[in-house]
Amino acid sequence: MSKIDLVNISKTFDNKKILDNINFTVKEGELVSLLGPSGCGKSTTLKIIAGIIKPEDGDILFNDKSVINIPVEKRGAIIVFQDYLLFPHMTVEENISFGLKMAKVKKEKRIEKVKELLELVHLNGYEKKYPSELSGGQKQRVAIARALAVDPKVLLLDEPFSNLDINLRDTMREFVSNIQRKLKITTILVTHDKEEALMMSDKIAVMLNGKIKQFATPYEVYTNPASKEVADFFGEKNYIDGKINNSHFVTEFGNIPIYSRTSSNLHAMIRPEDVKIFPREYNNGPVGKIIKKKFAGEKIYYDIKIKDKVIKCSTDSINKFDIDSQVCICVDLEKAILYEKTEE
Numbered sequence: 001m002s003k004i005d006l007v008n009i010s011k012t013f014d015n016k017k018i019l020d021n022i023n024f025t026v027k028e029g030e031l032v033s034l035l036g037p038s039g040c041g042k043s044t045t046l047k048i049i050a051g052i053i054k055p056e057d058g059d060i061l062f063n064d065k066s067v068i069n070i071p072v073e074k075r076g077a078i079i080v081f082q083d084y085l086l087f088p089h090m091t092v093e094e095n096i097s098f099g100l101k102m103a104k105v106k107k108e109k110r111i112e113k114v115k116e117l118l119e120l121v122h123l124n125g126y127e128k129k130y131p132s133e134l135s136g137g138q139k140q141r142v143a144i145a146r147a148l149a150v151d152p153k154v155l156l157l158d159e160p161f162s163n164l165d166i167n168l169r170d171t172m173r174e175f176v177s178n179i180q181r182k183l184k185i186t187t188i189l190v191t192h193d194k195e196e197a198l199m200m201s202d203k204i205a206v207m208l209n210g211k212i213k214q215f216a217t218p219y220e221v222y223t224n225p226a227s228k229e230v231a232d233f234f235g236e237k238n239y240i241d242g243k244i245n246n247s248h249f250v251t252e253f254g255n256i257p258i259y260s261r262t263s264s265n266l267h268a269m270i271r272p273e274d275v276k277i278f279p280r281e282y283n284n285g286p287v288g289k290i291i292k293k294k295f296a297g298e299k300i301y302y303d304i305k306i307k308d309k310v311i312k313c314s315t316d317s318i319n320k321f322d323i324d325s326q327v328c329i330c331v332d333l334e335k336a337i338l339y340e341k342t343e344e
């Protein structure tokens, strides 16, 4: 297993800068997610790490040694693509042992390794099946076993769950997490799914427009986005206006202390789960009317109109309120983050 460093990586396609000075480190045995919207450069980054694409600037280090001039087949970084790319004319065991055969590993050793991997991915008994006889989840497990067969220095997963239905996706996320932790294999996961990145990663690299905007733990990225741009990408939020007075940002929901001031043109970002909602008669905060309600199993999402502003709130589904009902809200301002206003 390796520590991976991306050092000042840049890449241009058709005169357009796709990757702009990318830097981050994946420690040995860590799972780092590369998270960002479609087209921001995630897959290109993965292909550069694997050696499929060469950057025009920068370096890739595996355990502090440059691998930039090492060709893809010798580099030891294996990509599992979202469409698995299994060989359709080969059985499960032939697919898994393909890389070992290429590496001229002896037959007995190959058989032993395939057996071990089939056990790891819970596919014992499937060795003689062809990919067309497998479900999506099973195909993906074969693809992972095939990647692991060659003992890669780093496992690169390119949107591995996006072709799976939602229930299987959860199962496979957990399955891959367990294998990754068990083998302690350095892994980079490309995803545009925030929840997936939050659940699976040791660290998240948030990528927007070819740049890494934040590199931190899931908790840090979610609770303390490095910029308004990251906060906007990362889930629902409210922006609350206010005025600065005596080192405080004064809002209609209460005051937020300002520790270091960079601008006077601020607003406070607050997540929907940090807005509490109470029946009108509690009378312990600003009053508004529920104008939208979305039931999502464990949670209910409300839009509450207070004067001319709409505040988003999410609660567990025990707290039920009807559309048009009057409620009062309490904003947990300790969780608020002040950002400079940008042009919308």
Ligand SMILES: Nc1ncnc2c1ncn2[C@@H]1O[C@H](COP(=O)(O)OP(=O)(O)OP(=O)(O)O)[C@@H](O)[C@H]1O
Binding pocket: 013, 014, 018, 036, 037, 038, 039, 040, 041, 042, 043, 044, 045, 192
């Ligand atoms: N070989 C190429 N030649 C020209 N442009 C390319 C090439 N590969 C990627 N691009 C462009 O680079 C940009 C980033 O592509 P990339 O596949 O890295 O994005 P992504 O973040 O992985 O997107 P998605 O989530 O949709 O897969 C896109 O605008 C894409 O069109």
